[in-house]
Amino acid sequence: MARRRRQRSGEESDINITPMLDIVFIMLIFFIVTTSFVKETGIDPRRPVAETSAAKPRGNILIGVDTNGFIWMNKQRIELNQVRQLVEDAVNENPESSAIIIADESSATGVVIEVMDQVRLGGVIEIAVAAEPEAT
């Protein structure tokens, strides 16, 4: 009996993979839950500094506004009248999303406010403006 058993285990390797599977599944579920498909704006402007800025974990609609007043979304330059459609698409994908406007410190307020209006028309109420927390 003992002999037979040893032979069997030599034949098909009997490594217990159950704990590994547990870990792999937990990792899988963790990554599925935490993934939010953020679409980068394609620009990295100088953000204004603000004391009350806080991390926005749900902000996955990113809209960039650069110094020249150009609007960037999804790594390409877009016109103001495209913003609404793109925001609507993003909301259809993930209804809980909120918008963050990443504007350069020296870009014009007018453009940012127009973008905000378009985002609101697109159905997102929660709008924030990206700001770096003050280094203290």
Add this chain to the structure above:
Amino acid sequence: MRRKHRESDEAIINITPMLDIVFIMLIFFIVTTSFVKESAIDMSRPSNAPPKTEKLSEVIFVRIDDSGQVFVRDRLTDIRAVRANIVSGLAQKPDASVVVAAARDADVGILVRVVDQARVAGAQQVSLVALSE
């Protein structure tokens, strides 16, 4: 006979294809996850729908003009003094909300700083309006 007994004893479902799929999904999610969290400050923008008429006496009006000068209640104020001015305004009218009106050409940096300072000063509500030319 013995063999059959063993088979029914421990289930031998072939889980290898499932494992392949699970690993591919795992790698996909690891690769696509980005943990970049943008930090930002909330900006509430009054909707275009029926504007709530607030009595002028109940708001602290902050205006930013084209050249980036800040006027708190129509008095030219240094950007660093905005907070103190709003604090004193709130001391007189604790329920007042702060309305920031920025000219089209003013820098976003100044706008963000003013809104931030108003928050720090303890304003309940900071809203944003655009100054038409």
